[in-house]
Amino acid sequence: MTDSKYFTTTKKGEIFELKAELNSDKKEKKKEAVKKVIASMTVGKDVSALFPDVVNCMQTDNLELKKLVYLYLMNYAKSQPDMAIMAVNTFVKDCEDPNPLIRALAVRTMGCIRVDKITEYLCEPLRKCLKDEDPYVRKTAAVCVAKLHDINAQLVEDQGFLDTLKDLISDSNPMVVANAVAALSEIAESHPSSNLLDLNPQSINKLLTALNECTEWGQIFILDCLANYMPKDDREAQSICERVTPRLSHANSAVVLSAVKVLMKFMEMLSKDLDYYGTLLKKLAPPLVTLLSAEPELQYVALRNINLIVQKRPEILKHEMKVFFVKYNDPIYVKLEKLDIMIRLASQANIAQVLAELKEYATEVDVDFVRKAVRAIGRCAIKVEQSAERCVSTLLDLIQTKVNYVVQEAIVVIKDIFRKYPNKYESVIATLCENLDSLDEPEARAAMIWIVGEYAERIDNADELLESFLEGFHDESTQVQLQLLTAIVKLFLKKPTETQELVQQVLSLATQDSDNPDLRDRGYIYWRLLSTDPVAAKEVVLAEKPLISEETDLIEPTLLDELICYIGTLASVYHKPPSAFVEGSRGVVHKSLPPRTGSSESAESPDTAPSGVQAAEQPAVIPTQGDLLGDLLNLDLGPPVSGPPIATSSVQMGAVDLLGGGLDSLMGDESEGMGGSGSFAPAPSTAVPTNLGAPLGSGLGDLFDLTGGVGTLSGSYVAPKTVWLPAMKAKGLEISGTFSRQVGSISMDLVLTNKALQVMSDFAIQFNRNSFGLAPAAPLQVHAPLAPNQSVEISLPLNTVGSVMKMDPLNNLQVAVKNNIDVFYFSTLYPLHILFVEDGKMERQMFLATWKDIPNENEAQFQIKDCSLNADAVSSKLQGSNIFTIAKRNVEGQDMLYQSLKLTNGIWVLAELRIQPSNPSFTLSLKCRAPEVSQYVYQAYETILKN
């Protein structure tokens, strides 16, 4: 006798038959009929037509029948609102029943009837039940408030149910407390500002007491609620931690993870010198490991969270590497996560074990997993320098297997290893080249091409290899095309004689036959560079690349701190803050870790103190100018920096600014015209700049014509403002700005624009240490909060007494800006002429002596092109920016200007500027005791003269 019999009637008159049975006089028949109705309902059959008949059965003493009717009501009341009113009376009556089970059942069911008309009838019974003498009824009523709030929030507030609910937090019964907390948390989620869970030490104490006695689910709600509390000092934090730690031994993994969240968060406040801090760290490891022996679904969520914990506090699990070893029958989603954590935990101490495992994994069946394992070997090499050699040989072994996807992955990671350890493992290039033909994935092809281009001088037949790729140029993916373009240009710069044809071919393919704007842009840049100044081209294209950082995929520290506050939630599974994905993101409140308040402000801590602004020590996050240049020109394959770096900083250098402004618009306007003109095959190394304008129309001429405002005449030249921090990157805050120098004082002129929907306030700014000790001389003053769509202009005075650290490039400045929402980082380049001081004029005699005194190898020569000013105009223009002309001579029709300038840190720079009347190209010779500044002085010259 099973319930399946209820499904057997499939005759046409089924509903009719049921109707008759429901109205039968016999109790038993009625009940059977209701059961049949419920059975049909559960499988999705529509039995709503029976509504009045079923409701008629509600008046009964039989509890089972009552429950079944309630089930039915909950399901169909919505579609029959008028009928549902019939049921109200019974509910009201049941709420008065002497049996608390009936009272609770009634209040529970009432809340599930999502019909507006009914809700108002429910308020009175609900109010009574919230104050019921029986805790079972009270706890059920607490949940009912949340239900009602979901249906009609206004009603709940007007009726004062929220206050009653808050009172229940102090209830004597732990179950009631837990449900009140759960209900309030759910309501609070839709009212982030309402401050429903206003926690104070007394209520915290209540919660901690209830924590020990309530059900496992209640413990989860209470722990999650505790995590939102901000203890007033480290002592309070410690006492909460002490009372939460026993939860780590709970059998329910959700309780364990919620407890871990509370501990991870409050630990932030404890001093690291405390004995308790160490004890706590030790206590955290076993429960986390235990989570991994649970069902695979639990393991997955646990692993995603462990991934965060390991990044925040690697010391917790550093001895537990082995538990992350992969079993061959783990589900793939568990395997991939384990692998990720293995790499994070890899260190010199355990690298041998890890490598042996990874090698094992690389021969498994699952393609995705194998790929990731191969990649992981490369990441180990980059992370643990001592293991690099072994990793490379392991990778070579794997390449010998000739398994196609293994070979491809291996090549991709070997490229990264080359970037990390240049000039160490290039002997393997020959082996790599053998596998050229088997590469069919864009990433692997691009990596191989990069290697060929980068080491063109060591590969005899580099030109042949690259040429072979060129045949199918248009069928390649953009990634490969871009890489091929760069590689051939590199090859050309290294072996100019034999590859001229090749470079012309690729440039014309890229610029004329492609409709990909990126490719064309890059093509034009190279072409332009090669044609105007091969020396500069060499410097740019073959520039030394910044080393890639150790950890390529760390979560950005501010995000990590935020995610730590969300351990155990969906946010922790997706590694995104809730605001990024929660439906409608109804004003999600940002959570942040509490500041450390312990006695010793531990400076040795590797983690960033979350309070205040700190731009230092985060090289992986700020796209440095070096990365930027590299990325633009040839390093597309490099490790992911956060977002497209071109958008995050402005550059005053000619070559790069082309991309930002001129070229884009040029391409847009002129693309058809250019396609047709066809006659501008680049003429490497011999181009005459004046002719450039002709084939391209006016467009190219504009390239150097930085449109936009020209600086004021009273001070030195001020570049137009550019966007430094786009709104996209900074949660709605856009910052654009420029630097200026007027009457001896430097300032950073900023425009802050609020493109978000909320008001911004509490702005602050801080600079990282930089080459010339630039620092804000006053705090960032934004007087009123910045309303949405408003902007404010601020001039921030700067001084040069900050701490000094040599940056690369020299004029790189890393800036952190804080507001009430978050902390944002960006970097920018400042033009060097803001550092030229007013007393930079040298005595003639002194000039001559110094010029002779500085060794000739310190002299640097530059070309300033396309400048049509005469000597006097040049002289006065430069003087405005504190470059002083000491003497002027005329030698064989050429004007020679001898100039001097002094930097804020006392470095003198001497210059000789040669101007030929017929030639718009000036020659600038710079001599300085610190030759590294010359290049930037030259840039300053160029910027000043061209504007």
Add this chain to the structure above:
Amino acid sequence: MIHSLFLINCSGDIFLEKHWKSVVSQSVCDYFFEAQEKAIDVENVPPVISTPHHYLISIYRDKIFFVSVIQTEVPPLFVIEFLHRVADTFQDYFGECSETAIKDNVVIVYELLEEMLDNGFPLATESNILKELIKPPTILRSVVNSITGSSNVGDTLPTGQLSNIPWRRAGVKYTNNEAYFDVIEEIDAIIDKSGSTVFAEIQGVIDSCIKLSGMPDLSLSFMNPRLLDDVSFHPCIRFKRWESERVLSFIPPDGNFRLISYRVSSQNLVAIPVYVKHTISFKEYSSSGRFDVTIGPKQNMGKTVEGVVMTVHMPKAVLNMNLTATQGSYTFDPVTKVLTWDVGKITPQKLPNLKGIVNLQSGAPKPEENPSLNIQFKIQQLAISGLKVNRLDMYGEKYKPFKGVKYITKAGKFQVRT
């Protein structure tokens, strides 16, 4: 909180749905099916899937997908734990958690789900309480019900929910008072090609069956409690007592439950009770290979290793296998490529061996990957970690209970790489 639940069988039919708030259309499961298709293998469906308006959190148990729909930020572990609890409850009520059992008892299932969750908040998940509210089906009861018209829904207040010990029902009465403890240890291990242990740990549990009248207060002590440094407790255990005295002190739930689970980590040396000698090789360019595996006992403290079963996922290129077993029997499924060798008991005098020829698809390249051997075994009367129960005392009740402790060691995820 948990919004809705869909139960889906392996062929992709939604055979049960339950909504705790408003109704969510079945079409939301299309996202799940999409992920399922992508995952190919049923085990590989990711447990958390996001859709434009909902999140789907699922578990896979006994060939059924339990797919829950949530709309707001809810701890996924909370949902997953709950879903497992639902599956456990079905198992408990119907003896098996299968599509047929659920369909046969659909009304009870519906009532259970209603009791377990209210508006997405867990309500009653303890088996003791649920059984008081909804009586499990038995053949006798359904016959009686149909004759007398009584129902399987209790009309008492679930009293346990209000007391300080919500896990125990009141008024328990037995004529024979018994308390049994099973110490079950599973060895998870990875053994590498050369036979050395890459990773090994012991996952232990103490499962209890307590049938004691009234409100017994038990304390269980161990000879060597130091072994237990990583433990998860049933809520009934008094944590403070454990911290201070290393004694398990508790008022037990009635019936079967898991008292503690523990992990003996790799820091302590884990004894591996069997060794495996193996040669599995495939010849280049000839479509065959050799297979030779011997299993032997080691360090088993005088106990017999029994119930030995070896399963191997052979590479795809394997067509069939021609083997001879000195003991037990083997089967090879040419579709799934799974080789199963049911060895039985190992006698040290004559070690079981399985060897022969592997036939490969002709022309297929030599398989790159070497299959891992999955070993199962059982050792009665032994807890491999050495854990031993010292004594069990009962307070609070007058009668003298019958006590029993049983030990068993099993292979958990025990893998030998070749």
